[in-house]
Amino acid sequence: MSQTKQKRLIFRAAILAVLVLAVGYTLYANATKESRGALAAGDKAPDFILKDLNGKTYRLSDYKGKGVLLNFWGTWCEPCKKEMPYMNELYSSYKPKGVEILAVHVKNTRFLVDEFVKQYGLTFPVLIDKNGDVQHAYHIDPLPTTFLIGPDGKVKKVIIGNQNLSKKDIQDMMDMIKP
Incomplete structure (x- = not known):
């Protein structure tokens, strides 16, 4: 050769x-990938700092002592469009009970998020994760993914993907993290 x-x-x-x-x-x-680094019940929720559409800063650790429904969503996500009105409806009655909702939007333009918030009349904080840092820290895939974080800052439950959550499901989730 x-x-x-x-x-x-x-x-x-x-x-x-x-x-x-x-x-x-x-x-x-x-x-x-399911076994590597995914957050599970009992894990401490990673702290983060994000801004909402008005530029107000939110830090997860500021909610210590409260329950937090941390929802990762996108404007294109069909299950998100169904869940958001239920979350919004329940927010006003659970906020005084010590339950907060933080909705973290991933990978979309501010204009589309703004339009979505207006269309659904959302009253809870909608945070923008424009760099994907928080999405990465929480190992988000697919959308929607919701973390129920207890008053102690630990994850109580993770709801991944299209679960077709009803208003009752979301109410039960909020009851689970109520202080």
């Missing part, structure tokens, strides 16, 4: 090895 053919064979084998490793890693990462 000529030296040129041998070099070509080695080069092709190296490329094939890199591709096999990349595919193997991707399959491994996807198969184990």
Whole structure:
């Protein structure tokens, strides 16, 4: 075999090895992503600082002693469109009982979020995670994902994805974290 053919064979084998490793890693990462770093009941909720549409700053640790329904959502999310009116309706009666709602919007333009908030008449804080830092810290995938955080700052329950939550479901969730 000529030296040129041998070099070509080695080069092709190296490329094939890199591709096999990349595919193997991707399959491994996807198969184990549920067990790596996902927050679960009993974990301390990571603190964060985000701003709302008016520029007001919110910090999760400021809500110590209160229950927090932390909802990650998007304007394009169909289940979010169904859940938000229920959350908004219950917010006024649960806020005096020590339960807060923080809705963290991920990956969309401010205009669309503003329009969504106006359309649904949302009265609870809608926070913008424009860099995705909080979404990453909470390992959010898919939307909606809701964390029920107790007055002690620990996650009580995580609701992931389209659960078709009813008003009663959300009421039960708020009762679960009420101080």
